[in-house]
Amino acid sequence: MNKLKKGNTYDAIFISDIHYLVDVKMKMNSHSELFALLDELEEKNVIFRSVFLVGDIIENWFFSSQRKIKKTAELKRLHKLFDRFDKIAAPGGEKIYIIGNHDSTSYRLRLPSRIRAFLEDRKWQIMEKFETPNMIVVHGHQGQYGAFIWTLNVFLTRVIHTLAHLIPGILYLGETFFRKYINYDREESHESVIRFYASLSARLHQGDRILICGHTHQFLGSSTMRVINTGDWIDSRSFVVQEEDVYTGYQYIREGKIKERYRIKLSEI
DSSP, rough: OOOSOOOOOEEEEOOOOBBBBBSSSSOOOHHHHHHHHHHHHHHTEEEEEEEEOOOOOBBOOSOHHHHHTTTTTHHHHHHHHHHHHHEEEEEEEEEEEEGGGGGGTTTTTTOOOOHHHHHTTTOOOEEEEEEEEEEEEEEEEEGTTOHHHHHHHHHHHHHHHHHHSSSSTHHHTTTHHHIISSSSSSSHHHHHHHHHHHHHHHTTTTTTSEEOOSSSSSOOOTTTEEEEOOOTTTTOOOOEEEEETTEEEEEEETTTEEEEEEEEEHHHH
């Protein structure tokens, strides 16, 4: 771990778009690398006063985690991940779980009851948006979905879940469909990305605050837009660390090595 100092306590860590599976069907993920990172942070005694999970943490669109965690083995998979988050959280610190679109198939964006109970038992604060005078933390799907589009996407997801009861392999075969047609299109042009963040900023009344989000899986830090996107744990294997007014974006390269990709100092923008 060559960037974060051994034994240091940092203000916050931000991680999003893990799309964690209590089922092992989905092929495209970097979950083993995430576990390696969290284990290395624990070994180096690197801890954080606040741990932010910025949405799309527990996958519920690609299949229903709500149904799966009734089984002991699948519940153990959730504990396996959240045990590690607890180990890098400072005692008495904040643990914030931001709801993302893939966390929920509710028309009102509520977490499934079993998952909510699991998180509450582990003392996570569950919310759609976290705000301070200097910062907004939100998943970011609000810049893509209005009420009608959100309802349509949830309806389509529920239809696919229903079909999967008749044809069990449909979700596995439909992974590309989910990524291309229901998820955000990661191949958007630069102009489209700018429009997306402008829309998100306006809907959130961002003002001069820094906006931290996920959703698009596009790992970036823009001092011009005052936007930080934490990336994902599907492709980019990225996260953001706050130390006072400095936000640093890191990418996990391999065991023992992370690389700094950007640094934003609020007092300089």
